[in-house]
Amino acid sequence: DAGVTQSPTHLIKTRGQQVTLRCSPKSGHDTVSWYQQALGQGPQFIFQYYEEEERQRGNFPDRFSGHQFPNYSSELNVNALLLGDSALYLCASRAVGVETQYFGPGTRLLVL
Amino acid sequence: EDQVTQSPEALRLQEGESSSLNCSYTVSGLRGLFWYRQDPGKGPEFLFTLYSAGEEKEKERLKATLTKKESFLHITAPKPEDSATYLCAVQARNNDMRFGAGTRLTVKP
Numbered sequence: 001d002a003g004v005t006q007s008p009t010h011l012i013k014t015r016g017q018q019v020t021l022r023c024s025p026k027s028g029h030d031t032v033s034w035y036q037q038a039l040g041q042g043p044q045f046i047f048q049y050y051e052e053e054e055r056q057r058g059n060f061p062d063r064f065s066g067h068q069f070p071n072y073s074s075e076l077n078v079n080a081l082l083l084g085d086s087a088l089y090l091c092a093s094r095a096v097g098v099e100t101q102y103f104g105p106g107t108r109l110l111v112l
Numbered sequence: 113e114d115q116v117t118q119s120p121e122a123l124r125l126q127e128g129e130s131s132s133l134n135c136s137y138t139v140s141g142l143r144g145l146f147w148y149r150q151d152p153g154k155g156p157e158f159l160f161t162l163y164s165a166g167e168e169k170e171k172e173r174l175k176a177t178l179t180k181k182e183s184f185l186h187i188t189a190p191k192p193e194d195s196a197t198y199l200c201a202v203q204a205r206n207n208d209m210r211f212g213a214g215t216r217l218t219v220k221p
Contacts, residue, residue: 004155033209042116042199042211043156056207090155099144099203103155 002027004104006091012110013081021076021107025093031055032074033101034066035090043090049074050096078109086111114139114204118212125190125219133185133198133215141205145183147176148199150214156199159185190219 005024013019025032031050035043045058049068068074072093078085088108092101117136125131137145144163148156160169162178169176173194175186185198197214204210 006155035211040213042201042213044211045209048207088153100146100158100161101209102158103148105155106153108153 004029004091004093004102006089006104006107008107009105010108010110012112014112015081015083017081017111018077018079019081019109021078021089021091021109022073023076023091023093023104024073025091026102029093029095029102030072031094031096032068032072033092033094034074034076035092036060036085037088037090037106039087046076081111083111085109114202114208114210116200116202116210116212118198118200118215120215121213122216123218125187125217127191127219127221128189130186130188130190132187133217135183135185135200135212136181137183137200137202138181139202139204139210143203143205143207145178146201146203147174147183147185148201150197150199152197159198187217190217192219192221195219 007022033048034046037043047057052068063079065077088106090106091104094101115138119134147159150156160176165180197216199214201211
């Protein structure tokens with residue numbers, strides 16, 4: 001049983017560019033959340049998707065947007081990249097009605 | 113505002129030297145408290161979920177406990193492979209999820 005998968009594993013972009021990160025949830029899970037983790041910090045909640053809609057959002061600007069597909073996979077898009085967007089981006093999935101989330105390996109984004 | 117504070121920031125132990133990590137929290141209606149282990153450059157690995165004060169859970173050398181204000185992760189006779197960052201997170205009644213900054217544990221052989 002595959003766990004949460006994310007792609008790509010690493011990415012280098014320059015300021016002002018746009019990036020798309022991808023996530024496939026664990027089998028049987030239908031709710032996907034995205035987190036940003038800066039070096040030495042805990043993950044910070046970006047948003048959560050369920051039934052192809054954004055259900056909850058953390059304190060992140062509109063440059064961060066997402067999408068969930070009918071197969072429950074999800075994308076995170078970040079526009080107009082800033083140096084401060086450099087971080088590990090984590091995807092987590094869970095089944096509806098269950099609180100425990102399982103994380104993917106993350107995508108390391110470096111903005112130059 | 114919901115807050116999660118973990119202490120200490122870093123902890124160095126000798127192999128076999130038991131200790132505890134602390135997670136203090138303030139949250140409007142606790143739905144769950146979670147412990148994760150994270151190795152460098154990797155995603156957090158789920159350890160425990162606790163739902164109510166007095167609850168305890170164990171897995172190998174780890175035991176998590178919960179009170180109304182804090183949670184402890186007790187590590188008994190740790191081994192070098194237990195070295196990692198341990199993250200605590202709380203989920204509030206409104207489903208907001210907040211993580212602490214983690215405790216970086218190093219176990220020396």
